Amino acid sequence: MDESSPPRPSLEQHDRRLVPQFILDQFARGELDGRFPAAGLFFDLSGFTHLTESLMSHGTYGAEILASLVEAVFAPLVDTVFAHDGFVASFHGDAFTALFPARDGDEPDAAWRAIACAWRMRERFAGLVTRQTPFGGFQLAAKIGVATGEAEWSILASESEGRAAYNFRGTAVTHCAHAEDQAAKNDIILTPAMLRVVGERVAVEVIGDYLRLNGLPAPLPDSTLPAVPRPSRQALGLFLPAAILDLSLRGEFRQVISLFINLEGAPHVVELLGFAELCFALQRRYGGFFHRIIFDDKGCNLQLFWGAPINHEGDIARALNFILDLRRRYRTAIRAGLTYRMAFAGFIGSPLYEEYS
Numbered sequence: 001m002d003e004s005s006p007p008r009p010s011l012e013q014h015d016r017r018l019v020p021q022f023i024l025d026q027f028a029r030g031e032l033d034g035r036f037p038a039a040g041l042f043f044d045l046s047g048f049t050h051l052t053e054s055l056m057s058h059g060t061y062g063a064e065i066l067a068s069l070v071e072a073v074f075a076p077l078v079d080t081v082f083a084h085d086g087f088v089a090s091f092h093g094d095a096f097t098a099l100f101p102a103r104d105g106d107e108p109d110a111a112w113r114a115i116a117c118a119w120r121m122r123e124r125f126a127g128l129v130t131r132q133t134p135f136g137g138f139q140l141a142a143k144i145g146v147a148t149g150e151a152e153w154s155i156l157a158s159e160s161e162g163r164a165a166y167n168f169r170g171t172a173v174t175h176c177a178h179a180e181d182q183a184a185k186n187d188i189i190l191t192p193a194m195l196r197v198v199g200e201r202v203a204v205e206v207i208g209d210y211l212r213l214n215g216l217p218a219p220l221p222d223s224t225l226p227a228v229p230r231p232s233r234q235a236l237g238l239f240l241p242a243a244i245l246d247l248s249l250r251g252e253f254r255q256v257i258s259l260f261i262n263l264e265g266a267p268h269v270v271e272l273l274g275f276a277e278l279c280f281a282l283q284r285r286y287g288g289f290f291h292r293i294i295f296d297d298k299g300c301n302l303q304l305f306w307g308a309p310i311n312h313e314g315d316i317a318r319a320l321n322f323i324l325d326l327r328r329r330y331r332t333a334i335r336a337g338l339t340y341r342m343a344f345a346g347f348i349g350s351p352l353y354e355e356y357s
Contacts, residue, residue: 018239018354021087048140056342063346109195115216141186200207261302262299306318323338
C-alpha cells in the first residue's frame with residue numbers, strides 16, 4: 001500500500017478543540033499531575049457497531065452518512081456535559097467518560113450536576129433512538145453510569161521527543177464505568193455513594209449493589225453552555241500529530257491495525273512517563289498514532305493505531321515490530337492484542353470538544 005496523505009485542510013480545521021481544556025490549562029501553568037474531587041459519568045452507545053458495519057459496504061457514501069450520524073448523536077450529548085459544568089475526559093470508540101469537578105470542594109453539587117446531566121442526556125437521546133438512513137433504519141440505545149469520587153490526572157511530557165500524552169484515572173473514573181456495566185438499555189445506574197451524597201433528590205430502585213435512577217423529585221439545576229477558548233495549534237501539536245490537526249474529512253473507512261496494550265497493576269506517574277517515552281521513541285522508527293493511555297474498569301491500557309489518519313506500505317510489519325521491540329525493552333510484563341480490519345476513523349464529539357478515534 002502506497003503512502004498517502006490526508007486532504008489539505010480548510011482554515012476551520014485548526015480551530016478544533018481536540019485536547020481537554022483542563023489539560024491545556026494545567027500544562028500552561030507547568031502542572032503535570034494532580035487530583036480533585038469529582039463526579040464521573042460514563043456514557044455507552046449500543047447499536048453503533050451494527051450501524052457502522054452495515055454502512056461499511058457502501059464505501060465513501062456510507063462513511064459520509066456515518067460521519068453525519070456520529071455528529072448528530074454525540075454533539076448534543078457532549079454539549080449537555082458542558083452545560084452542566086463538566087467536560088469530556090476521553091472517548092472510547094462509541095462511549096465516553098465525563099468529569100464534573102467539585103467546585104470549591106462541593107461534592108454534593110458535583111454529584112447533582114452529573115445526575116442532572118445524565119437525565120437530560122437520556123431525554124435528548126430519546127429523539128435519536130431510531131436513525132433512518134438511505135440503507136434502512138437502525139436502533140440505538142444509551143447506557144449511563146454515574147459515580148462520585150476522586151479524579152486523578154497526569155501529563156506525560158517527554159522533552160527529548162517533544163511529545164506529550166495525558167490521562168485521567170481515580171475512583172470517579174473507574175466507578176462510573178463499573179456502574180455502566182450494570183445498566184440495561186436506556187438505564188441510568190448510580191453507585192450507592194451517589195445516593196448518600198444527593199439524598200432525597202432522586203428516586204431509585206436497588207439493582208444488586210447499585211441503584212437504577214427512576215425519577216428526580218427535586219427541580220433540575222440550570223444549565224448553560226459555556227464559552228470554551230480555542231486552543232492554539234502549538235498547544236495541540238504537543239499532544240497530536242499534524243496529520244490529525246490538518247485533517248479535513250470528518251470520517252472515512254480505513255484498513256486499520258489496532259494495538260491495545262495492558263499494563264499490570266496501577267503504574268505510578270513516573271513509571272508511566274518512562275513507558276510513554278519508550279513508546280514515543282519507538283514511534284520514530286515504526287510510526288503509528290499514539291492514541292492515549294486510558295484507565296478504566298479493565299486497568300491501564302494504551303492504544304495505538306496504524307493505517308489512520310495516514311497509511312504506509314508495510315504498516316502491519318511496523319505494528320508487529322513495534323510491540324516486539326517494546327516487549328524486549330520494557331522491564332515490566334505487558335499484555336497486548338492486535339487486529340487488522342476495516343474501521344471507521346474520524347472525529348467524534350461536538351464543536352465544544354471532539355477527538356479523533
